[in-house]
Amino acid sequence: MKTSLLAAASMIALAASIALAADIHVDSAAAALDADPGVARLADLKPLALQAHGLRRAGATSPTTVQVVIGASMTGAAGKAEAYRIIGEGDPAYAYRDFVRPVKAAILNERKNAEFTVPEGFAAPKAADIRSLTRTVVELTLPAPLKEGGAYHVVAIGVGSEMVTAGKTAASFIYRAA
Incomplete structure (x- = not known):
């Protein structure tokens, strides 16, 4: 049953x-x-749902490229550069007061990776018909290079009245050159 x-x-x-x-x-x-x-x-699925929604993590793949992973709750704003803000602690190129945005955003694999599947024996909610929670990787091209060892924050602020996600909206990382 x-x-x-x-x-x-x-x-x-x-x-x-x-x-x-x-x-x-x-x-x-x-x-x-x-x-x-x-x-x-x-099962208490709240911890799984909280981990799966919103900005899961951010990290640099080069001095001018950051990838963010967004969980199941995502809108079309996720692929728009103006939907993000980059803040760098101690990096004048990414000062909080300057409201720095990426120059480009590209969705690399929209909702391709399942992070959670409804367990056997549980029915998916009929209203949402969600069988699994997925993740999407978005690549952000930055206007200036990141500084080695700098602490950076990506904030998904949305565009106009459209949010990027209904979940967690920020993720942080320390830039380390590969």
Whole structure:
């Protein structure tokens, strides 16, 4: 029997609503759900989901090229240079106050790499129909070379009202020449 994650979330919300309507403390409703053997067997997928969404990591592949890895939550803004900001601690070419953006952004492998697949025995939420969480690599071409040993930050700020991701929006790295 497949257990739907959406159904489990709905059960928790329903139990909380019933508890509030009946003036029962929400912790009591949660404790009752915890005692249910069906709910107790459900995996806690929050840590996996939090690791998979948003900017996963950033790193330089050359003095003027940075690659960022974006998890499952991504929009079309991810492929636009104006959607990113590069900040370098102690590097005047990437001063925070200057709002430095890459000169180019290119998506290298849009959603090709699966980082997580819904485990056997669990149904994907029907509304989203997500069977796996994926990652995309975006290459950013920078306007100036990075400094050896410098600490840099990539911030996915988005374009206009379009976010790059609904997950984590920044990643940091130390530049080391290869």
